[in-house]
Amino acid sequence: MCGIIGYVGSDESDTMEVLIDGLSGLEYRGYDSAGVALADNSIDVHKKEGELSALESALPETTASDQEESVGIGHTRWSTHGPPSDVNAHPHTDADRRVAVVHNGIIENYQTLRDELVDAGIGFRSDTDTEVVPHLIGTYLDAGIDREAAFRRAIDRLEGSYAIAAVFEGSETIYAARKDSPLVLGIGEEGHYLASDVPAFIEYTDRVVYLDDGEFARLTPEDVVVTDSTGTVVETSIETIQWDAEDAGKSGYDHYMLKEIHEQPKALRQCLRGRLDELSGQVELEELGDLSRTGPVQFVACGTSYHAALYGATLLRERGVSAQAFLASEYDAEAVPVGADSMVVGVTQSGETADTMRALREANRAGATTIAVTNVVGSSAARECDYALYIRAGPEIGVAATKTFASQQTALTLLACALTDQGSRDLVRQLRAVPDQIQTVLDTSRAREIAEVYEDADAYFFIGRGYHRPVALEGALKMKEITYKHAEGFASGELKHGPLALVTENTPVFAMVTGDSEQASKTIGNVKEVEARDAPVVAVTDGQSNVDRYADHVLEVPAGDEITSSIVANVQLQLVSYWVANRLGRSIDKPRNLAKSVTVE
């Protein structure tokens, strides 16, 4: 369940337009169905399975321009409870359509609440957990309780995670609440906004208030009032967002993913700006202030961010620090010991990933020092951790992470230097060269030709050692996500312990080999094993070893050390996946079943 938007404002603005614009800015959070509700003397609900365009074409002609409602809410959904369908789409209402509700998160006790409501004779239309909320509010309204109190009382009954917004018939007010799901309020000239994420309303205002866990908000055309769980008014601070509406367009590229791949040199310059001093060979991270490390370091992350975390852990271990990366969703299941001397680093692009947040909260409770490595200023991770290190990649719209992975790798390299007081003039110099090296890959890559050769392959395998292993895993994940083809990444040395059985002449193996170290020659040994089974080999290499002798194709990267060349080499793999998906006609920016920011566990 993924993105919510709300708007209440002056009569001149077109509420429907604000809601639809907002949903299109949130579509990356989920897109299997969408809906809106507008309230005046009655509540109008429009909702539709499919992408936002399906909802737009289902809207009655008159609604877009002639409507006079000045308050509305909208939702774009990524299914958790109940399949995508018109009826499961939000908003949901009570039986008498007195209240409409949108929700992002999971209501864990919904079955209990639903049973209770069904026993009281209330009929349910959808399979969602959310529908209990409007019915609960409805029963309190029936009991003669006023709207705000009915909303608060319903919220009090919920267990789980939620960002919820509700509108009522005959009221120009939006009521909202959050717990463990993101919700931000926008303060505009023409009215007030709420959304799961800033891009939903950045077109209208850049002044925002972040709602904290357990807080309630009441939005009217005149003002915004935030209260705590007891109803006491909370003093809020308005922050100004630096991102502008630039984040909207594809700027001439066919897909956001390709645009974001090409933005990597710029993203890394932003990430590095002001943080490196080649004159002294030092790394300077102001955000980390007086942070010092004594105990072991644990990384928690999911998906692509987990691959960056693996890379970060290797960097620290190489500097003599005990460091490990954990999948956030397994962190409590694996009973990872964490204590006051631990440092826990959460790597999350959105800063809202529910699995990662849960692990970080557990670390906070255990008294560990927590650091968020994130792209989103003011995100839950940034606010709840002791320290936040921003990767400064700029907004990423494509669901498949590209530039944020490169920026995470770069930021984690900086973090490893800062935590160990081991900058080095050589590494600083290498880092400063990375944006140019990526630009060179973008200018010269032959990935598109490789993609043409192998678009019909049965499966794709990726192998790498050391710093290249996370990149091999990431290369495979990218391929899976956007081409829907089978792909696996392996540590090079693991191939012979099982996966080699999968290798055939129709399964290309992408081998990451840079430099001419012992690690590189070992991977070349693994390449020979693959070659002997007639599998085509694509070497991603800087030409310093003789791997090209055993490869069918070579994707070149500029020479650099292994730490930074793995950042650069990954760009070739991004391009291969992109072009395979493009040739297969996949929905590259919105792959099936996936959402960018997964705010459920």
Add this chain to the structure above:
Amino acid sequence: MDSCSAIVLAAGEGTRLRPLTQHRPKPMLPAATKPILAHVFDELIEAGISDITVVVGYRRNRVQSHFGPTYRNVPIHYVTQEKQLGSGHALLAAEGDVDESVLVVNGDQLVDRQIIADVVDAHGRADATLGLVEHADVGEYGGVLLEDERVSEIVENPRDDRNYRLNAGVYAFEPTVFDAIRSAKPRAGEHSLVDGISEVIASGGDVRGVVSDGLWVDATYPWDLLRVADDLLEYDSRVASQVAPSVRVHESATIVEPVVVAPDCVIGPGAVIGPNVCLGENVTVGANATIEHSVLDTDTRVGGGATLRDCVTGRGVEVGAGSTVVGGPGDVRVGETICENEGLGALLADHVRDEGGVTYAPGTIVGSDTLVHAGSTVRGSVDADTEVRA
């Protein structure tokens, strides 16, 4: 005209600027430290344009990834000219974006906002209006003859001594110009914008010219980037001598103004930079290096003790320790022709790497990705992707 939108033509490579255009089109070459196209956008925005369409083609990724969907809050819309078949053909690619009078500007030449504003003011109900400047080099460009503010004739590379004004590449058009471009006979398979305008004149249309005295600068050859930077530093108040805040300058380094030093640069101990030096983003100058009158593009590294005079580098060039670019003037070979006595010390294209102790004779050009071994002396023109041994 009331239109606030402009079309910028940025699809051509600019072949005379090779080898700098191997991976990017001419509009993306540095004028001081910013791409030429950024200066064009700046002037359009200062002249009140609030919507820009850019026609891209050759190496279009470079334009798109640099500017993105907006520039200074003005939306940028990209249209692609798949094959570069002339300036008129490029404009046709943007036809779908035009339904009223529109401003059209070349994206590879520096124009002043005054020229743009004068064209907008003069256009009125004309079919086409051309921005013109008085310029000594008119023989190298399009010469325009005026009769009472009406354009009577346009001559490419005029050789006679009639009173030609130079076509500054700033136009206002009515949508009818698209048909004129289509009906003009292509030359060598290319549709030129100027032929389209001549077609409008021939069919009795109202084509005006307005002469402005704003700055107009073009780079024909790579070493012209030195002159472009000089002109911007001298005449253009918007290109102030400055060192960006994120630059790290060692306390013992000396900056001799005017200079433009872009973000992320590092200037080592004892280095002397300037006058008339432009350092692009993330350029590194080693200890005790001396640089004057040079344009060094993004990510270039200059080794300790190197001396550069009248030098132009592409992206990511590495000049080794103790190397020397002696400085101009020198004769420069471009293809089959020799340009004599040009003020060029050396032109080092993208990713040229020298190992140090190299001497570059005046007028040297080194192609992209070439490796120059330590202690070599380089002169003349060196191909891309080769090795020069001592």
